[in-house]
Amino acid sequence: MLFIGLTGSIATGKSTVSSILSSAPYSLPIIDADVLARKVVEPGTSGYHAIVKHFGPTTPDLLEAPSESMPEHGVDGKGRPLNRPALGRRVFGDGEERKRDRGVLNGIVHPAVRREIALDRLCGVVVVVAVRDPEVQMRRLTDRDAHLTPDDARNRVASQMDVRLKARRCEARGADRGVVVWNDGSRDELKANIDAAMAQVQRGSPGWWNVLLLLCPPLAVAAGAWNFWRNVRINKAWAAQELQEKAKL
Structure with a gap:
């Protein structure tokens, strides 16, 4: 069985690509890290309580306001849901305080982060959804989240690794290990790019090989160990290259 990360x-289109891949003709099972990250901070969870404890005293609008549909203590008394725009304003930005707060939040949602790190090392192929034009990413973000100001949107984009750098890292894995799906255009163009990407993935992992792995569990374990070892080497090589490039600046 091939794991695709x-x-x-x-705002590059991960959810759209995930939706397309989970539908016919691909019908792939999807593990969505974004969904996992939301689940670990739902009302009643330990992550939720940790966020409320740390950010609540200094963020008055941290929780959604009470309403007819949302009681003071939330559904089933577990607490009102997080006001994500308010939390975003608290943690996204370039200042030292924002960076510290973002570090705290990342530490709280660490279980989901650990899953993502593990998948990075176990995946046979990594697919990166990217855009070439930064303005496309900004426009999609502000269209999707109308409550964001231009500064809010820029801060959220800047808080993550540049997607074009992610694409370079993906391509550095080799044609059989890393695939970039560019998503600057229409949905039809995106579907065509996905079809091309999946054809590339299938060439590197033919159906007979996947059947063989299912029929021979020891071989599947060995293949998984090989993937893990090779991905660790790829990541180390990229990190060394980044250090060399920084040294030239």
Whole structure:
């Protein structure tokens, strides 16, 4: 069985690509890291309580306001849901305080982050959804989240690794290990790019090989170990290259 790691950056189209891949003709099972990250901070969870404890005293609008549909203590008394725009304003930005707060938040949602790190090392192929034009990413973000100001949107984009750098890292894995799906155009263009990407993935992992792995569990374990070892080497090589490039500046 081939594990495909799907990643990208904010407002590049990961959810759209995930939806297409989970539908016919691909019908792939999807593990969405974004969904996992939301689940670990739902009302009643330990992550939710940790966020409320740390950010609540200094962020008055941290929770959604009470209403007829949302009681003071939330549904089933677990607490009102997080006001994500308010939390975003608290943690996204370039200042030292924002960076510290973002570090705290990342530490709280660390279980989901650990899953993403593990997948990065176990995946046979990594697919990055990217855009070439930064303005496309900004426009999609502000269209999607109308409550964001231009500064809010820029801060959220800047808080993540540049998606074009992610694409370069993906391509550095080799044609059989990393695939970039460019998503600057229409949905039809995106579907065509996905079809081309999946054809590339299938060439590197033919159906007979996947059947063989299912029929021979020891071989599947060995293949998984090989993937893990090779991905660790790829990541180390990229990190060394980044250091060399920084040294030239």
